[in-house]
Amino acid sequence: MKIKIALAKGRVAKKAIALLTDIGYLFPDYSEDSRKLIFTDTTEAIEFFLVKSPDVGTYVEKGAADIGIVGRDVLMEHPAKVYELLNLNIGQCRMCVAGYADTRIQFNKKLTVGTKYPNIAKQYFNSIDQPVDLIMINGSVELAPILGLSDCIVDIVESGSTLRENGLVVLNTICDISSRLIVNQVSLKTKSAYIDPIIHRFEAMAL
């Protein structure tokens, strides 16, 4: 039985595939520009496919994939009923509130926040009792404060260079983000003979 792994396209995928190689699963027919959709390792123990990051949780929850590798930011924004088994300690970054250095968060006034992560932003500002207007933005979030669309943004910050180049700074860190290994709740039980060894290999690398 092959164990199916869903990987989040983009930032996480490269590191996840490198990690899979490190723990001994080789994918000779994988290359970044390959048109194939599913790749099987040389021992035929696992196969992986790439999907948009918010879909990883869905594939795993529904059992179309047994295992998924996806950033914690995505799991927080799009919760799925899965086991969030391991912190893989790859793709590390922070979920931050960013804006101009002189932006004051005034608790008596509504703050306009531009973000790709409305759920995370809402939860965070609720938890500090800050009234906000959320503006959903799908990309280049840094533009929002520059063009005056919002007072600040909520986004993931890796090195901070994009912020710096645009004259913005981190105002507050909401939480640390790294990639997680998630597992279908039924597969973990019913396919444990196949899944356990894979998890143990990941575990040995992550710790």
Place this chain on the structure above:
Amino acid sequence: MLTSYTIEGFENIQYQGFKALSDIEKKLNHLFRLYGYHQVATPTFEAYDLYAGEDAIPSDDLFKLVNHQGKVLALKPDATMPVARMAAINHHNPEEIIKFFYLTNLYRNFSSPDIVKKEITQMGVEFFGDERPECDGEIIALAIESLFCNGITDVQIDLGHVGFINYLLDELDITPEDRAMLFKLIDNKNIGDIHDFLSRRNFDPKISGIIAQLPMLYGDPVTVFKKMDALCVNRRMEAVVRDLKAVYHHLDIIGMARYITFDLGFTSAMNYYSGMIFKAYVGNWGAPVIDGGRYDTLSAKFGIDRPACGFAIDILELMDYMEQHDLLNHQVSPHTVILYRPGDKCQAFHLCRGLRSDGTITEMFRVDDTPEALIPQLMNQALYRPSRFFLIDGGSLYKWQDSRFIPILDIDGQKGDA
């Protein structure tokens, strides 16, 4: 637009589905009766106060309404509590053995991340008045049987106990918020975050070490028992292991042990569970189809202190699984359709009465002009596709075959003469 009248989270059940559904219900009804359970029903509405105090179902998830006296009601969000209350009201002797089963619809915001189901159909059993492992064993075995009787063989019972985690956490000075947080992390088997969480608290390192092992405390019962023995830090945890061993031993003797795996790392959303809890999985289906467990303290809320154990089957979820695995009987029995001329009405009705008393599904239509035109028109309709057609014309019987009427003498031995 028709769609604007559709409410999200509620479903119609088509006639084919309804037949499949009632087949499942009939089989379960028969099974539960064979085990000595009596069917009961409780009202669709419940006093909102009954659920307001329960943190199991957030009050935002309830459907609330106000009755003519200004009392706040809720659409029944759960079946066990009303049945427990009914048992308490009608059976005052706490020693009494009461075995009930029910079939009911439940209403609440069953929010899973991407599903917004608001109405589900549950069929379940409740066994009051027995706290011995044999009672737990009967409930678990009955859960397995109820899947077997619907043709499902790929069954797995995930067995746990709410006490193991709780009695472990009782060793710590822990806030209710932290306890809830830990439950959530353990339930998600979120080992990474559990380590983070524990490292930020000043808990006894020995207890923290055991907490960190809870998510992985699952699998083959014999292995899990060994691990559990080593993790007990107090009498109550030891008692949990003893209880589970007794239940497992019982299931082993009755030949059900092969369907059982353990997971001491799952908790239940319903906080009335007080002991053994379990879920049933079928095949690789992503959601459990059965949920159950022991709730020895719930009845005391209604004035009668009696132990109890039960389970509920999510019938529509089960039906979805059976649908995907071709286990449903969608076969619609063919109808017998009799067309008659106005002058043959009396004979036609006699004929139909005869056929129906033989158990044949029979329908009749009057034809004024050409029956040859009416039949193809009916045959194209979804509900009449598997039908056979007859005509009574001037006292004679005809059968529709190969696109024409062939004279016949009777239909299944029925002639329709007075």
